[in-house]
Amino acid sequence: MLFCCVVAAQKSDKEFQVIDTAIFEDNSHHWYDIVEKEAVIHPRQNRPRFWATELVAIADNILLYQKSNGGWPKNYDVQAILTAEQKDTLRSVNNTTNTTFDNRTTYSHIACLSKVYFVVKDERYKAAALKGLDFILASQYANGGWPQYYPLQDNYSRYITFNDDAMAGVMKLLKEIIDGKEQYSFIDAGRKQKLKAAFDKGIACILKMQINDAGRPTAWCQQHNEVTLAPEWARKFEPPSICNGESVDIVLLLMSIKNPSKEIISAVENAVAWFNESKILYTKEKTIKVKDTVFKYHSSNRDKIIVTDSAAPPIWTRYYELKTHRPVFCNRDSKVVYSLAEVDMERRTGYGWYTYGPQRVLNRYEGWKAKLVK
Numbered sequence: 001m002l003f004c005c006v007v008a009a010q011k012s013d014k015e016f017q018v019i020d021t022a023i024f025e026d027n028s029h030h031w032y033d034i035v036e037k038e039a040v041i042h043p044r045q046n047r048p049r050f051w052a053t054e055l056v057a058i059a060d061n062i063l064l065y066q067k068s069n070g071g072w073p074k075n076y077d078v079q080a081i082l083t084a085e086q087k088d089t090l091r092s093v094n095n096t097t098n099t100t101f102d103n104r105t106t107y108s109h110i111a112c113l114s115k116v117y118f119v120v121k122d123e124r125y126k127a128a129a130l131k132g133l134d135f136i137l138a139s140q141y142a143n144g145g146w147p148q149y150y151p152l153q154d155n156y157s158r159y160i161t162f163n164d165d166a167m168a169g170v171m172k173l174l175k176e177i178i179d180g181k182e183q184y185s186f187i188d189a190g191r192k193q194k195l196k197a198a199f200d201k202g203i204a205c206i207l208k209m210q211i212n213d214a215g216r217p218t219a220w221c222q223q224h225n226e227v228t229l230a231p232e233w234a235r236k237f238e239p240p241s242i243c244n245g246e247s248v249d250i251v252l253l254l255m256s257i258k259n260p261s262k263e264i265i266s267a268v269e270n271a272v273a274w275f276n277e278s279k280i281l282y283t284k285e286k287t288i289k290v291k292d293t294v295f296k297y298h299s300s301n302r303d304k305i306i307v308t309d310s311a312a313p314p315i316w317t318r319y320y321e322l323k324t325h326r327p328v329f330c331n332r333d334s335k336v337v338y339s340l341a342e343v344d345m346e347r348r349t350g351y352g353w354y355t356y357g358p359q360r361v362l363n364r365y366e367g368w369k370a371k372l373v374k
Helices: 002-009 021-033 055-065 084-092 107-120 123-139 163-178 189-209 244-255 262-278 345-350 358-373
Strands: 283-294 299-308 327-330
Touching (some): 021 107, 107 123, 189 262
C-alpha cells in the first residue's frame, strides 16, 4: 500500500495520485445499506476502508471482484479491507457470471484499473482491463445497444439500459479511449479499432431510440426494447416514459462529439427543446421529519412533499407520460399516479422522483452551439 502511494506521488499530474471513488458510491451504498441475498460476501462491522490514494490495494480488490468472463458483479465496495475468508469466497465464485453495467459497474472498474496500470505498470491490471474491454465488445447487441446484464437474463435486464448510466457510461469510456486519453495508451491498435466501431454503432442506436412522441423527437426512456427499440417497463415502478434524468448524460455525450453529424446536432437540439418544454417552475421538493419507519429495503425518518416556491430554480420530474407529457409517478403495484403525494411512502422516500439534471445541458447548450458556428 505504501509503495502505491509513493509511486503515485511521483506523478506530476495530480489526477493520477488518487482514485475518484465517487463513481463506486452506488455499489458501496448497496453493499453496506441494503441486505442483498445474492451477495456472496457481506460487510463486516467496524472494518476500516482503504484510502482513495491506496491505488494498488483498491486495484487488487477490483481484480478479486472480476469474473472469469471479464465483467464485474454489482454492489461491492472496492475500498473494503477484506478478510482472508472473504477473498477466498470471491475466488471460489469466479466463474459465476452475474456480470453487469448496472450501478455504474464494469466500465468504472476498467477505467480504474487503467489508471492504476498507468502509474505502477503492474501487468495484472493491464490484462484485467483488456479482458473487461473484450467483455464490453462481446455484450454489445448487433444494433449497437448494451443490456443491463450479460450474459443475458430472461427479464427486463435484457433491455437496452440507460438507467444508472449503464449504456452512457460504457460509451463515455469508449470515447475516452478513442480520443487518446493517456491512461489507455496500452490498448493495442486492433482492439482500439473494434472499440471505435462499437462506439459508432452505439451512437447510431442512441439516435434511433430518441422518442418521437406527438410528432417530434423528445428524449429517451430508462430502458428500450433490445429488438424494437421502443420504451419498456423495467421494475414495477419504472414505467415506459420520457425519462429526463437518464437523458441528460446521453445528450452531454452527444454534445461532446467533435464535428458532430447533422443527425447528432438535430438530436441535441430536439432534446434541449424538450427540456425547456418540460421544466416545472416555482416548485420545490421539500424533506420533512417524520416518525422513523422501517421498510423492506430501507428505513426513513424523513418524508418528501412538494411545495410552491417563487424563488425555486426549474425542476423536472423523473418520468413524463408518453403522448400526454404529464409528469407521472408509480407505486410498486405498477399503478401510475400523477402526484408525489399519491406515491406510497416507501417509494416516495426510496426513489428519486425529481431531478435538476437537465439544467446541466441547458447551461452548456449556448456554448456548444457557438462552437458549431465557428
